[in-house]
Amino acid sequence: MNADFTAEELAFKEEVRTFLKNEFPADLKAKVDASVRLGKEEMVRWQKILYEKGWAAPTWPVEHGGTGWTHTQCHIFATEMGLFGAPEPIPFGIKMVAPVIMAYGTEEQKQRFLPDILASNVWWCQGYSEPNAGSDLASLKTSAERQGDHYIVNGSKTWNTLGQYADWIFCLVRTDNTVKKQEGISFLLIDMKSPGITIKPIELIDGFAEVNEIFFDEVRVPVENLIGEENKGWTYAKVLLTHERTSIAGVPRSKRRLKALRKLAAATDDGLGEFMSENPSFNKRIAEVEIELQALEYSELRTLAALNVGKAPGPESSILKIVGTVLAQRIDELFLELAGYNALPYVPEQFEAGFDGMPLGPGTTASTALTYFNNRKQSIYGGSNEVQRNIICKAVLGL
Amino acid sequence: MDFSYSEVQQMLQSQVQKFVRERYDFETRNALVASEKGYSEEFWKLFAELGWLAVPFTEEEGGLGGSAIDLMVMMEEFGKANLVEPYTANAVLAGTAVAQLAEGPGKQDLVNSIMAGERQLALAYLEPQSRYNPFNVETLAVAEGDIVKINGSKTGVLGGAVADQFIVIAREFGETRDRNGLSAFLVDAEAEGVIRRNYPTVDGKRAAELEFANLRIATNARLGIAGEAATGLQLAVDKATVSACAEAVGALEVLLQKTVEYTKTRKQFGTAIATFQALQHRMADMFIECQLARSIVIMAAMALDSQEGEKEKTRAVSAAKSRLGKAIKVIGQEAIQIHGGIGMTNELDVGHLFKRVTALDLQFGDGEYHTERYASL
Ligand SMILES: Cc1cc2nc3c(=O)[nH]c(=O)nc-3n(C[C@H](O)[C@H](O)[C@H](O)COP(=O)(O)OP(=O)(O)OC[C@H]3O[C@@H](n4cnc5c(N)ncnc54)[C@H](O)[C@@H]3O)c2cc1C
Numbered sequence: 001m002n003a004d005f006t007a008e009e010l011a012f013k014e015e016v017r018t019f020l021k022n023e024f025p026a027d028l029k030a031k032v033d034a035s036v037r038l039g040k041e042e043m044v045r046w047q048k049i050l051y052e053k054g055w056a057a058p059t060w061p062v063e064h065g066g067t068g069w070t071h072t073q074c075h076i077f078a079t080e081m082g083l084f085g086a087p088e089p090i091p092f093g094i095k096m097v098a099p100v101i102m103a104y105g106t107e108e109q110k111q112r113f114l115p116d117i118l119a120s121n122v123w124w125c126q127g128y129s130e131p132n133a134g135s136d137l138a139s140l141k142t143s144a145e146r147q148g149d150h151y152i153v154n155g156s157k158t159w160n161t162l163g164q165y166a167d168w169i170f171c172l173v174r175t176d177n178t179v180k181k182q183e184g185i186s187f188l189l190i191d192m193k194s195p196g197i198t199i200k201p202i203e204l205i206d207g208f209a210e211v212n213e214i215f216f217d218e219v220r221v222p223v224e225n226l227i228g229e230e231n232k233g234w235t236y237a238k239v240l241l242t243h244e245r246t247s248i249a250g251v252p253r254s255k256r257r258l259k260a261l262r263k264l265a266a267a268t269d270d271g272l273g274e275f276m277s278e279n280p281s282f283n284k285r286i287a288e289v290e291i292e293l294q295a296l297e298y299s300e301l302r303t304l305a306a307l308n309v310g311k312a313p314g315p316e317s318s319i320l321k322i323v324g325t326v327l328a329q330r331i332d333e334l335f336l337e338l339a340g341y342n343a344l345p346y347v348p349e350q351f352e353a354g355f356d357g358m359p360l361g362p363g364t365t366a367s368t369a370l371t372y373f374n375n376r377k378q379s380i381y382g383g384s385n386e387v388q389r390n391i392i393c394k395a396v397l398g399l
Numbered sequence: 400m401d402f403s404y405s406e407v408q409q410m411l412q413s414q415v416q417k418f419v420r421e422r423y424d425f426e427t428r429n430a431l432v433a434s435e436k437g438y439s440e441e442f443w444k445l446f447a448e449l450g451w452l453a454v455p456f457t458e459e460e461g462g463l464g465g466s467a468i469d470l471m472v473m474m475e476e477f478g479k480a481n482l483v484e485p486y487t488a489n490a491v492l493a494g495t496a497v498a499q500l501a502e503g504p505g506k507q508d509l510v511n512s513i514m515a516g517e518r519q520l521a522l523a524y525l526e527p528q529s530r531y532n533p534f535n536v537e538t539l540a541v542a543e544g545d546i547v548k549i550n551g552s553k554t555g556v557l558g559g560a561v562a563d564q565f566i567v568i569a570r571e572f573g574e575t576r577d578r579n580g581l582s583a584f585l586v587d588a589e590a591e592g593v594i595r596r597n598y599p600t601v602d603g604k605r606a607a608e609l610e611f612a613n614l615r616i617a618t619n620a621r622l623g624i625a626g627e628a629a630t631g632l633q634l635a636v637d638k639a640t641v642s643a644c645a646e647a648v649g650a651l652e653v654l655l656q657k658t659v660e661y662t663k664t665r666k667q668f669g670t671a672i673a674t675f676q677a678l679q680h681r682m683a684d685m686f687i688e689c690q691l692a693r694s695i696v697i698m699a700a701m702a703l704d705s706q707e708g709e710k711e712k713t714r715a716v717s718a719a720k721s722r723l724g725k726a727i728k729v730i731g732q733e734a735i736q737i738h739g740g741i742g743m744t745n746e747l748d749v750g751h752l753f754k755r756v757t758a759l760d761l762q763f764g765d766g767e768y769h770t771e772r773y774a775s776l
Contacts, residue, residue: 134739136667159740204743205750211740271530273576281771333728340530340761341555344600369601373754376735377743384739386677 003301005072012073016080023049024086032085033260035367036351037208040123040165047089047120056118057094064102064110065118071307082252090162093117093124097170100187100236104228113189125166127157127190127214128237135387137172138181138234142216144173144188146223146230151175151188153196153219159381163199163212166192172233179231187233189225196220204377206370207348241383248317248382249324251297257331258290261338264365268338276338285337289330296323315395318388325378325385332372339365346370402697408472414449415476423480425748431483432603436561438484446484447516455494455638460510465498467638467700471645478649481748481755483604485521487646488558489513492639493520496566499631500583500623509585521562523553523586523609524632528575531764533568533636534629535576538611540569540584542618542625547584549592549614557762559607560597562588567611571626578629583622590614602758603751630709637716640763641703644696644723647759650752651692651726654734655685657749661738678737685730692726695719710776717764717773724766727756 005013028042038046050056058074060066069077081088089095098117101109116122133140142155153173163169169190176184190197196219201209228236265286266277276282303316336343342365349355350366379385393399404412422442431439446452454469456462463469470491477486490513497509497520512518529535538551549569559565565586573580586593592614597607623631659682662673672678695718702715731753735742742749760766 129740132666134667136669139667139669203745205735205745205754207745269528269530269535271528271532271535281767285767329732336757336761337765337767340765341525343761344555344602344606344758345598346601347598369754369757372757373601373750376732377740379736380739380743384736386675389677 003298005076009072009076013076013080016077017084019053019055020080020084020086023053024084025049029085031351032087034351035371038087040162043087043090044120044123046087050089051119056089056120057098060094060098060118061102064098064114071304075304079252082250083256085256089120090123092126092161092166092170093120093122096126096240097124097189100170100227100240103239104187104232104236108224109227122167123162123165125160125163125169125192127160127163127169127171129159130156131158131213135384138185140172140174140185142171142173143177144175144186144221146175149223151221151223151226153188153190153216153221156213156215158211158213159202160199160212160214161210161381163192163214164201164209168192169214170227172237175230175233182234184231185233185237186230187227187236188221189227190216190219190221191225194219194221204374206374207346208374210374249296249300249320250328251293251300251324254289254293254324254327254331257328257335258286258293261286261331261334264335264338282334282337285334289327289334292323292327292330296320296327299323315391318383318391321382322379322385322388328378329372329375332368332375335365335368336372339368342366343369343372404472408469411451411454411469412472412476415451415473418445418449419476419480419482423482425751428481428483428603428751432599437599437603437605438561443484443516446486447514451486452490452516453514455491456498456510456514460498461507461514462510467641467703468697470638470642471696471700474642474645475649475652478646478651478755479653481603481650481752485519485558485561485604487639487642488521489519489562491642492557492635493522493562493566495635495638496522496583496631497622499634500566500628502623505619506622518564519558519562520564520566521556521558521607522568522635523556523559523565524568524636525555526552527554531768532576533632534578534581536568536570536581537575538567538569540571540582542571545618547616547618547621549584549586549611549616551611553609553611555762556607556609558605559595559609560599560605562607564588565593565609566622567609568628568632573626580626581628581632582625583628583632584616585620585622586611586614586616590616600758602755604758633709633713636763637713638703640716640720641696641699643759643762644692644699644719647723647727647756648689648693648696650756650759651689651730654730654749654752654756655682655689657747657752658682658685658734658737661749665739672737681733681737685733688726688729692723695722714773714776717769717776720764721766721769721773724760724769727760727766731756 028038028046031038058067058069058077062068094117098114101113128137130140130142144151144153169192171188171190172185173188174184175186196217198215200213202211202213203209266275268276270276270279300320450463453462454473455465457465494513501509524533526537541548567584567586568581569584570580571582592612594610595607600606662678663671665672699715699719702712734749735753738749741747744750
């Protein structure tokens with residue numbers, strides 16, 4: 001048993017590091033370090049840099065512009081990105097819709113959609129959830145009725161992350177009402193410019209409208225936008241869910257944040273003449289998270305090793321999702337504890353370009369509470385942590 | 400032994416409940432948060448008329464007795480409504496500082512103007528380096544004849560954005576963290592040498608950062624004896640801490656109640672999500688947290704009203720704030736989690752209550768700080 005990287009893998013790691021150091025834009029780095037959200041232009045700018053390098057979609061097959069890297073290399077790449085603070089590309093195109101198109105789309109669909117996804121020319125959003133279909137996704141009601149060579153789509157989707165920027169949306173829609181609920185669902189790609197689509201922003205508790213409700217009123221979608229077979233959409237979506245779960249734990253990101261936390265603690269007065277970095281009980285709380293993170297990291301590596309010998313990731317990904325999100329949230333709490341009163345000011349405009357007022361709160365603590373609030377989402381979306389536990393109960397424990 | 404409310408307390412409670420029911424719904428609050436001042440001057444006047452602003456003051460001071468239990472009863476209702484008026488900052492924190500520190504006819508004038516709702520006062524005591532330690536003061540006050548010169552900066556001044564006057568804690572002698580040497584000064588917000596930066600807070604309230612650059616005030620602006628403000632300051636902070644805890648108890652109770660209600664109406668998998676035992680037990684835990692939080696705040700309020708010494712009182716207050724910190728995390732986070740996506744939005748009051756209790760956890764020292772303070776006493 002060993003967890004070592006080979007010499008080639010180590011060399012690869014250096015290559016990734018050098019690339020990130022040289023190519024990740026400094027203005028974006030500053031924002032990431034201050035836990036400030038990147039805008040659309042900034043994300044696309046970064047994704048295009050990755051694209052130019054040929055690293056936009058490491059896990060794609062080479063024929064579509066992937067890298068041909070091993071699972072371990074993909075892991076190293078994701079790790080270095082996270083440690084450095086370079087964001088992964090927005091997942092909706094590269095990680096979510098593209099694999100479905102590759103697996104079940106026609107040749108024509110592949111030609112039409114994949115190059116623009118790879119080059120970040122088109123922004124995708126995910127249209128699964130509905131007001132009444134959250135955890136019970138299969139009960140979704142948005143309907144697509146076939147009329148000649150079009151589907152007529154009616155209904156509404158919700159919680160569409162960054163849908164305000166989206167050019168296209170991939171949807172699960174109901175195409176058959178008469179069968180078991182999972183069996184009447186289809187996978188449909190819809191141009192956001194189609195007449196009949198309206199989009200309503202939803203403001204989250206950090207004050208940013210990160211998600212949207214999207215309404216479909218008699219929207220005409222050409223049948224050639226259907227992926228695979230009609231009524232097979234649920235199967236496709238499920239396959240997708242077990243894919244691409246390797247970086248779900250967010251270990252490198254959490255490691256980077258713990259490092260930042262320690263740095264901040266060393267500069268935060270404890271009010272009693274020392275710094276918080278000398279406070280034993282605060283240090284104990286950091287240590288607990290760090291230990292947990294190591295257990296998580298090795299769980300992730302074990303999953304990776306299984307992937308390397310061709311085993312599909314199973315319910316292990318549920319462990320990674322639950323523990324990874326809970327740890328990220330725990331780190332948010334530690335930041336909040338450190339910031340104290342400095343977390344209270346709510347001046348979101350100070351993070352925008354062109355703000356010429358005085359920033360409130362010392363540096364990185366200014367967005368701390370907002371990050372804490374916003375990250376509560378992590379245990380809710382992508383299959384809530386309760387749903388993940390249900391999966392473990394059913395698929396592993398046989399309950 | 401009797402934990403029931405007195406008739407007067409019951410009256411106070413139902414009076415506040417009536418006000419909230421009739422005049423302070425979620426939309427009203429949202430409008431106030433977005434308004435220029437960030438609170439309602441009309442309501443503030445009403446609070447004065449109803450005697451609510453007199454609750455923290457003793458009868459000798461012209462108040463309603465100054466009982467911490469009375470205060471608790473009222474703050475809990477304010478907490479349920481997520482009230483944005485700066486009650487704790489003004490009437491309790493600054494009010495108690497005045498009551499404890501000021502002397503002579505000037506004191507009564509100040510107390511009267513607070514009770515009449517004529518004046519917004521804010522206590523400026525914390526500094527960038529002080530974290531939660533009220534005695535960690537670097538702002539210097541230097542007396543020169545009948546003038547005092549103040550230099551330094553203050554942070555996290557609750558209610559500071561709307562204050563007409565500040566009670567500024569400054570050091571006249573001693574080292575940075577000494578109890579001795581601290582004095583309190585009454586300073587006009589508009590005085591030359593006061594630089595104020597107002598900001599909204601993440602929970603929809605208003606606060607300020609202050610800087611004093613060669614601020615010159617008359618020596619008679621000093622409240623009480625030079626260098627002896629520490630004990631009064633501690634009491635003011637302790638009373639405000641209990642006020643914050645009581646407010647949190649009210650807010651937590653609503654978070655629990657809204658969560659339970661929501662799970663009964665929200666259907667997934669063909670059934671109300673309230674039927675899932677995984678969620679039921681977590682709501683049972685939220686209930687337990689609420690009860691323990693309420694109990695320990697009663698304990699702390701009783702301690703403040705008792706004849707115990709300063710140390711015993713401070714210990715009881717720290718016990719309460721420490722325990723509240725735990726309850727706030729559990730109940731706040733679970734309320735959002737069990738609501739699912741809708742809990743993450745600004746559309747429901749749940750999210751706003753979550754933000755408010757989170758801010759309350761940080762004010763006057765978070766749970767971890769108070770556990771340590773408790774252990775050190
Ligand atoms: C910030 C954010 C971004 C999102 N982005 C997207 C997106 O881009 N596209 C998209 O399609 N969706 C998105 N979602 C939706 C997300 O996937 C859903 O919120 C999630 O599936 C939960 O659904 P719900 O919100 O309806 O909660 P509900 O399903 O109503 O759940 C409420 C609570 O009940 C629990 N629960 C439900 N069923 C069970 C059970 N059987 N046993 C025990 N507990 C249970 C849940 O875990 C939760 O705690 C996003 C959500 C958020 C908050």
